Amino acid sequence: MAENNRNNIIDAITRMLARREHSAAEIGRKLLQKGFEEQEYAPIIEEFTEANIQSDTRYAEAKVRSAVAKGSGPRKLQAELAQHDIDEHTLQLAIREIEPDWYALACRVREKKFGLSEPDDFKQAQKQKQFLQYRGFLQSHIQFAMGRE
Numbered sequence: 001m002a003e004n005n006r007n008n009i010i011d012a013i014t015r016m017l018a019r020r021e022h023s024a025a026e027i028g029r030k031l032l033q034k035g036f037e038e039q040e041y042a043p044i045i046e047e048f049t050e051a052n053i054q055s056d057t058r059y060a061e062a063k064v065r066s067a068v069a070k071g072s073g074p075r076k077l078q079a080e081l082a083q084h085d086i087d088e089h090t091l092q093l094a095i096r097e098i099e100p101d102w103y104a105l106a107c108r109v110r111e112k113k114f115g116l117s118e119p120d121d122f123k124q125a126q127k128q129k130q131f132l133q134y135r136g137f138l139q140s141h142i143q144f145a146m147g148r149e
Helices: 003-019 024-033 038-050 056-070 074-082 088-098 102-114 122-134 139-145
Strands: none
Touching: 003 024, 003 038, 024 038, 056 074, 056 088, 074 088, 102 122, 102 139, 122 139
């Protein structure tokens, strides 16, 4: 690999990570879009990972915090992280580190959208449940938010 290409890849990765955490897969996709070859950038990403400059665990933790702030549940978070090649184990470590209260979050999300009052009829209850399901909450979280444990 030409030294110039190596420097360009290092510079691109550094700029990406300076703005926010990125998964290794995300960095690879962005470098591929910039026209770099995988055999050129893969070892450099590995160097960044070994030096703990890039970390999929930190990326997952940032995504968990972001999901909680946005009112997204664990299913939606899991689907999003799967797109970035973050495995289930790394996700569970990040969730344990952040310790979000999914039950309280589901309640807050429901109250923000529909208010404090209970649904008037079956149709309204279904609408609220579907909304929480769309937001990525598990059935147990939804039932808790709807007032039934």
